[in-house]
Amino acid sequence: MNEVMNAILSRRSIRKYTDKPVPEEILGELVDAALHAPSGMCGKTWNFTVVCGKDAIKKLCTAISEALGRSGYDMYGPAALIIPSNLKENRFGKEDNACALQNIFIAAQSYGVSSVWINQLQGICDSPVIRPVLREFGIPDDHVVYGIAALGYADPSQPAPVYKNAGKVRYVR
Ligand SMILES: Cc1cc2nc3c(=O)[nH]c(=O)nc-3n(C[C@H](O)[C@H](O)[C@H](O)COP(=O)(O)O)c2cc1C
Structure with a gap:
């Protein structure tokens, strides 16, 4: 199995992280992976x-806790x-953003960094509690966020999620 296949097959959504920071060089590589994702009409x-x-x-x-009325929301502590x-x-x-996220997840896995889609x-x-935070982060007001990559080093105390294999595969020749 080559390294790409290994990263794809070993990636799992991780929902508990240690406090260890992800080096900025790795984050830069993950952004580069995202920038190389396909996009509709090369938009x-x-x-x-x-x-x-x-x-x-x-x-x-x-802000998400407040908007959703869900206390203690922490994105699993990435x-x-x-x-x-x-x-x-x-x-x-x-x-486009889903393709970019998947590139981020696979590239992260190749560096031993775990992830989950938020x-x-x-x-x-556009909630009045969310938009000001996005604005503070420099995200333009005419942008929408479809999903976030939460990233970090998996807390070893978290048992690996059990893989639910689903989806039919058929070859037609
Ligand atoms: C569109 C989409 C939305 C998702 N949203 C969340 C989320 O908000 N929180 C979460 O913990 N996982 C989220 N996930 C991760 C899925 O739950 C996860 O991929 C699925 O259970 C399969 O597990 P695996 O990623 O370990 O293979 C999302 C995945 C996708 C593709």
């Missing part, structure tokens, strides 16, 4: 915002976030 109207300070992550989590955003008017924005911002970006 590439996306932005990638890297959040690596615990206080900044907490600020966004607190060391860093990469927030892809995209122009609201780009009709391929969601798909979906909570979908639909609440």
Whole structure:
């Protein structure tokens, strides 16, 4: 099995992280992986915002808690976030950002960095408690966040999630 296949097959969503920071050089590589994802009609109207300070992550989590009325929301305590955003008017924005996120997840796995997709911002970006935080992070007001990559080193106390194998595969010749 080659390294790419190994990263794809070994990646799992991780929901408990240690406090160990993810080196900025690795985060830069992950952004590069995202920038190389395919995009509808080569639109590439996306932005990638890297959040690596615990206080900044907490600020966004607190705003999400408030917007959703869900106390103590912490995105599973990651060391860093990469927030892809995209122009609201780009009709391929969601798909483009999903491709970028998957590139981030696979590249992260290749560096031993774990990840999970955080979906909570979908639909609440323009909430009066969320938009000011996104603005403070430099995310344009005409952008939407479809998903976030939460990143960090897996806490070894977390048992590996049991893989639910699903989806039919058929070859037609
Ligand atoms: C569109 C999408 C949204 C997701 N949202 C969340 C989320 O908000 N929180 C979470 O813990 N996992 C989220 N996940 C991760 C899935 O739960 C996870 O990929 C699935 O359970 C399969 O597990 P695996 O990633 O370990 O293979 C999301 C995944 C996708 C593709």
